[in-house]
Amino acid sequence: MCLALPCKVVDIAEGDKATIDVSGMKKEISLALLDDVAIGDYVIVHVGYALTRLDPEEAEKTLALFAEMGEQALQDAAREVH
Secondary structure (H helix, E strand, O other): OOOOOEEEEEEEEOOOEEEEEEOOEEEEEEOOOOOOOOOOOEEEEEOOEEEEEEOHHHHHHHHHHHHHHHHHHHHHHHHHHO
């Protein structure tokens, strides 16, 4: 099973390469499968290739939901320890 997170394009280089930001971590990916990607766009990445571009509003909602789920998991884990 794969879990795809929206990744924000923060830099575009020559040769169909781009840098994405995933929760503060930067990673170089390929844009060879997509046209007209711009800095600030959100993309779904699989094995180093951007597969599709996402609506920015939906991407932000998804990222907020994942952050909320992560926070809840931390709170649940803290309760189990005490």
